[in-house]
Amino acid sequence: MVEHRTSVTARLALGALAVLLVGCGTVEGAATPGEIDVRSLDVGRYTTVxxxxEVGRKPTDGPVLEGLRMAGAVVFPHEVDPALIHNWGTDxxxxxxxASETSAISNVNLAxxxxxxxxxxxxxAEGSLAFDRAKPAIETDARITRVVLLRFPGAKTAEEAARELEATDFRVSPDNQPVPIxxxxxxxxxxxxxxxxxxxxxxxxxxxxxxxxQHSSPDIDALAKRVAAVLDAQIPLLDKFTPTVPDRIxxxxxxxxxxxxxxxxPGPADQRIAISSREFAAWPGRxxxxxxxxxxxxxxxxxxxxxxxxxxxxxxxxxxRFRDDAAALAFGATWHDTLSAAAHPVAAPEGLPQARCAERRAGSAPALTRCYVSYRRYGAFVSGAEPGGVRQQxxxxxxxLANAQ
Known part of the structure; x- marks a missing residue:
């Protein structure tokens, strides 16, 4: 099955069970020449409207939306160090x-x-080895780079915050020493x-x-040069990013x-859902x-x-959203042709010949069914524990997608 650089999608399978809750299965519109008549599809109780x-706007949306904009301005660690091929967390x-609970910001810095x-x-955060909850990273030979962008209300405030964050971290251990970059x-x-x-x-x-x-060995010169390399790649991205004025967020x-x-x-199209980067959000552009x-x-x-x-x-x-229709179809075909050994193809939804589905088992966990479906330049993965429900999804x-044109 496809794996994403973000930890978001790994959690989405849990939401598949919730998709069985409520909803109106209304299927609107007639097919244009050469397209499937969507009124003939078995959509179960899922909404197709x-x-x-804007109906779902919540007061908590603004900061998350600004954070998602910043997601396009952060450097990907593997762009600086190609060895960092494993996702260690993104949000x-x-x-x-x-913020104080992340690895790059000590929890002593909340104040x-x-x-x-x-x-x-x-x-x-990305690493050269897969993340292992059972073993502290410091006990491995993993190379790790974690980058956190923190937005403050003004350049002077940001400069003061950077200095104080470092000073607070520095005081955690009497053995700490300053390092020029x-x-x-x-x-x-x-x-x-x-x-x-x-x-x-x-x-x-x-x-x-x-x-x-983290480096594979305690080599301070290598560590300092890696920090400089991250900044070399990060600063140009920030120069292209325009922070939203605080009172407009x-x-x-x-x-x-x-x-x-x-x-x-899940549920009716007009329900109120708060923006959540892990569950319900758009990730535009980069x-x-x-x-x-x-x-x-x-x-x-x-x-x-x-x-x-x-x-x-x-x-x-x-x-x-792909460049064109052919690219959306080709991506689905590649996914289906490169399934892992733990996955195998299963029946696709009736009436959707270009849809592709597979089931994957991982250890003792319940099997997960995932389907890929495309319409024009759009392609989507849906997933869940119940194959019939996933085909309806x-x-x-x-x-x-057809009704949204």
Missing amino acids: PADL VLDTPQR VLERHRMIVGFDV PGYAAAHAHWRPGIKTIGATFAHGEIVVSMFL AELPRDPDGLLRRTLI AGLHYRPVEPAELGAAWDRGGVDSVANSYSTTLF AAAQYAL
């Missing part, structure tokens, strides 16, 4: 509390974040001699770049590229790269050739 996203940090009125953050005299960094990790902060405009890196569009309204959701599949390599190549320019996720559904997603 495009959602009115919006919509409160100081959540600093609150005092300087942190607005939102975005966090991405080549080419970045304004960067703050420290390490403990003999330990193969480094922490660093750097303010650029209203954003603080906070970094945590609450007005940010919930569906900037029109994908989320086309993405299958931010969509957090969903780019890593393995197999053929699928990542199909994504690149397909020119995916936006992604949306809604519980157990992930929708991609796929049919409903196709009908929803």
Whole structure:
């Protein structure tokens, strides 16, 4: 099955069970020449009416939406170090509390974040080895890079926050020593001699770049050069990013590229759903790269050739927008042709000959069924534990895409 760079999709399968709850299975519209008549599809009780996203607006949406914009401005660690092929976590940090719980920001820094009125953050971490909850990272030979972007209300505030974040971290251990970062005299960094990790902060405009890196050995020169390399790649991205004025964040569009309204959701189309980066959100533009599949390599190549320019996720559904119709079809064919040894093809929804489905078993966990369906330049994965329900999801997603034209 396809694996995404983000931890988001791994959680979406859990939402598949919730999709069986409520909803209106109305299938509207007639087919245009050469297209399937969606009224003939078995969509179960799933809604096929495009959602009115503004109906669901919540006060908590604004910071998350700004964080999703920042998702397109963060450097991907593997772009700096190609050895970092495994996702170790990716998400919006919509409160100081959540930011203080990440690996790049020590939990002793909650007061600093609150005092300087942190607005939102975005966090991405990748490693050279797969993440193993049973073993502390420091006990492995993994190379790790974690980058957190933290937004503050003004450049001066960000500069003060960067300095205080470093100072607070530095005081955690009497063995910590400052580390100069080549080419970045304004960067703050420290390490403990003999330990193969480094922490660093750097303010650029209203954003603080906070970094945590682990090397395969306690080589301080290598660690400092890696911090500099991250900043070399990160700063140009920040230069292209325009932070939203704080008092306009609450007005940010919930569906900037029109994908989320086309993405299958449980229940009626007019229900009120808060934006959640993990469950219900659009990832526009470059931010969509957090969903780019890593393995197999053929699928990542199909994504690149397909020119995916936006992604949306809604519980157990992930929708991609490709360059054209052919690219959307080709991506599904590549996915189906490169299934892992743990997966095998299963029946697709009746009436959708281009849909493809597979079942995967992972250890003692329940089997997961996933289907890929495309309509014009859009392609979507739906998934769940019950094969019949997943086929209805796929049919409903196709009908929803047709009805949204």
